[in-house]
Amino acid sequence: MISRLWAELPGISPELAAADRAAVADWHAGGGDGDSEGLDGEGDWHADEADGASEEAEAGDEYPVLLRLISLGSSFAVRVDRMSAWQRERLLGLLEEVLVSGTEDEQNAVATGFLEALVTAYDRGDFDLATVWHELGEESRHYIKIWNTRTGVAVPYWMTLREPPEPQPAGAAVALLRESCDRLANADDRLLGTSTETRSAEPDYDLQHRVENMAAEFVRDFREIDRSSRAKVFEALEKVVLGAPEDDVTAIAERFVPALVTGYRLGVFHPMPILSGLGAHTAHYFNKVNEEMEWEME
Known part of the structure; x- marks a missing residue:
């Protein structure tokens, strides 16, 4: 497919x-990293030089596909503003096809190669990834979000939501979780059925303990909760x-986290369904808590 x-x-x-x-010709010529006298100020060779060099390059060993895609990602980031939406x-559609059904x-x-080159350019401030985020395919966006959660990088809202987040009222944690999943709402109703004395024994019981109770229900019944409801819970958290x-x-x-x-x-579930479903900001908390638990065990 490549x-x-x-x-x-x-x-x-x-x-x-x-x-x-x-880039291919430069590699065959021994440059290795793509820097060469033939490059102009933006990383381009003049087209006539590139055409001639590419014919010679075809006779040599194959340019490593990983390096070639890193170069393509860097070139794309530099030129994205000069490219049409089509x-x-x-281009991004072809790359998505490779991610879905390539070897x-x-x-x-x-x-x-390509996707991490885009993230690197974005992290350096050389490229605004937001401008093409929703032109990337689903698997491409998924990989970038997973990459960010693994590296602990702060992630902007547009990686998980199309619009800026709406301000939420006090108590939103309870309200949104109840709305997201019937099992969580039922668990909350059962908790609210306890005595008034028990509920008022600690400050912030109606927020902290209700969220904790719904979190326990979510973990305990995770395998029985359908994927659509899980996604709604993750969206509520974000x-x-x-x-x-x-x-x-x-x-x-x-x-909750x-x-x-x-x-x-405890082995109730594999972390991948969680990290792939959580919004980027909630996943950041997940990784932070996980690291803290690892430190405590050492």
Whole structure:
């Protein structure tokens, strides 16, 4: 499938194709890292030099696909503002196809090559990833979100929501969790059926303990909760973390998220369904709590 990408690249973007030919030729010439006297100020070779060099390059060993995709990602980041929506969507669509149905080596190369090159350019402030975020395919966005949660990088809201987060009222942690899943609402109703004396024994019981109780229910019945309801719970958590008052955020960060981490550590579920479903900001709390638990065990 990668060969199809290179075959279609000239028709998608002559600029990117020329830069790609230049990178291949430079590697064969011994440059290795893509820096060469033939590059202009933006990382381009002149097209006539690139065309001539590429013919010679075809006779040598194959340019490593990972390095080629890193170069393509860097070139894309530099030129994204000069590309049309069709050009961007076509290129990103082909890469998405590789992620979905390419060989394992091809999938790894697209992910660790092209996509990580985009993230690196974004982290350096050289490229605004937000401008193409929703032109990326679902698997591409998924990989970038997982990569960010693993590296602990702060993630902007637009990676999980299309619009800026709406401010949430006090008590949103309880309200949104109840709305997201009937099992959580039922567990909350059972808790509210306890005596008034028990409920008022500690400050903030109606927030902290209700969130903790619903978290325990979610972990305990995780395998019985359908995927749609899980997704709604994850969305509710992210909305609270992004836009609710501090007390609600604290309840999620200190009661709900630790319950998820404990569930993973006890083998109730594998962490991947959690990390792949959580919003980026909630996942950041998950990783932080998980690391703290590891330190405590050492």
